[in-house]
Amino acid sequence: MKRYRIAVAGCGGMARTWVEYALKREDAEIVALVDLYPEAAKAMADRYGLACGTYTDLKTAIAESGANLVFDVTIPATHHTIGKTALEAGCHVFGEKPMAATMDEARDLIATAERTGKSLSVMQNRRYDANIRALRGLILGGTIGKVGYVGADFFLGPHFGGFRDAMDSPLILDMAIHTFDQARLVIGADPVSVYCHEFNPPGSWYKGNAAAVCIFEMSDGSTFCYRGSWCAEGAPTSWEASWRITGERGTAIWDGHNAPYAEVVAAGDQEGKFFRDCERAEASFDWEGRGGHAGCLDEMFAAVAEGRRAETDCRDNIHSIAMVLGALESAKTGRKIWLNEL
Template sequence: MTTYRIAVAGCGGMARTWVEYAIAREDAEIVALVDVRREAAAAMAQQYGLACGTYTDLGEAIAESGANLVFDVTIPATHHTIGRTAMEAGCRVLGEKPMAATMAEARDLIAVSERTGRSLAVMQNRRYDANIRALRGLIAGGTIGRVGFASADFFIGAHFGGFRDAMESPLILDMAIHTFDQARFITGADPVSVYCHEFNPPGSWYEGNAAAVCIFEMSDGSVFNYRGSWCAEGAPTSWEASWRINGERGTAIWDGASAPYAEVVKAGDQEGKFIRDCERTDAALEWSGRSGHHGCLDEMFAALTEGRRAETDGRDNIRSMAMVLGAIESARIGRKVRIEELI
């Protein structure tokens, strides 16, 4: 059995989920904790009773600890440096989203992965939920026919405080990648182009644009529409967004919290009817995996063990990242942006 010797880069709040996951695995051992603040690494070691070394430099940590896997739970601005350092030192990488801060950095990480033969997978925890898996199955099974339009509404008044309040594009940069990645996962289509208008509504407590409307043309000919706000007080949607997907024969609905369903035109002669009769089809909740971060980490480790690409391998995930950065670029220049120009 392979033993994963893990160096954890970044010892902030989110790292706790990753550390606790690793501790619970029989085939994993945390051999190094790395943070720009050595005291943060030491505090985490003490909290979890870890006897591993603490470092401020990842290269040194890998060399001294013999790590073969790196958890990158640092801020987005350092993902490129962490990923490159880890892969060139012989480690595989499991990292938080986004995979990098820029498309150039993301492309370089993929190039390093190809050159070194070391994999890079990205945390997209919102794919791992029985309801979204059921919705995907509903669409893939042809229940509503060929998809023509998909929409997601995300409206939450999130009072985080801290760095998000000062970001230029807090909604799109920090949150929308979840919904954009979900759209790719649900429909099975990739983005072709995007037109985005982002803005900061009255009453916003964010310095940057906390709301946006995006229109994506997708590879299957459908259109994906995203509407969102992170300063929307009252009547919040789910964090998973509220979804409507229109197909040739019907519509699939998911509120992001309960089980999805479809309403499909009934069989039989309905010629001449102004509004055709439909019948409800409930999605089959068949997925038995774990939800959220644990589900994504389970998939990442299964891919490592089986010697295959993870579902959220960087070579796939770069298309979700391109949706984010393409949307921001479109809003900046005021016109449609082609995704392939970014990738």
């Protein structure tokens, strides 16, 4: 019997990446497909030639298939139910972001993971990129000195259709968590407070607010400013956002596509100069992991095998979801939110 017996919860388009990854692992097999719509599970089985059972109920699927790992690729509103059901049935859980729809649900999932001794890790695939790891190296290596400001711009116009078009806050709830989580990774700090203005620009095809400006105070004393829109036609940024990070000795830049770099104050006497001379510092590339979903799933599987917490374990990821839910609370109330209030 293979080590990982996987039940896939949610058989929509996003699940394909997860299924294709699992099918390439020699130590894993898919033993159940679960979806509220039986035809979706059946279509997934047919697409990949899977002979496993198809179900509409996760608890039944786990019991009948002997699954010990659940991929939760359902919509955000069901992550708490799916995660808790799987953990209590004795399964590890690898889930799509966000971990849960509320902080109460997120805390309950952490408590359930603690009680059951099983792991719950969250897909934050945009951490797994050679460029962002190189940017992190520039910052944590002290190239620009103590960080004061972190800025990330995210402007794209994807026409998804489906549930995102109907969400109340599609940008912040479904996408901005990636950039928020990246900021935590890059500077090695957690959020303290947030002020957010959320809005829906002219021409938006989303029902809910698809644009936002957020200002976070971080635990290292820096300020993180996020500016984003999911209905910005023309001149798109990268999906990884466009970054500017300023420190006491210089600035680091990453456009989300090319290698990051820094410009730092050059050595030597520059007393009296209006603008000081700067020199370019290239980033080092020493991260050898795979990119995207594969890299994050590699880490999740390795953590289970090694008996440790994954980098995106629920107990760490709660800081990223706090940024999301804090931003939404700020937008709703029009005030600055201290995240310990959550």
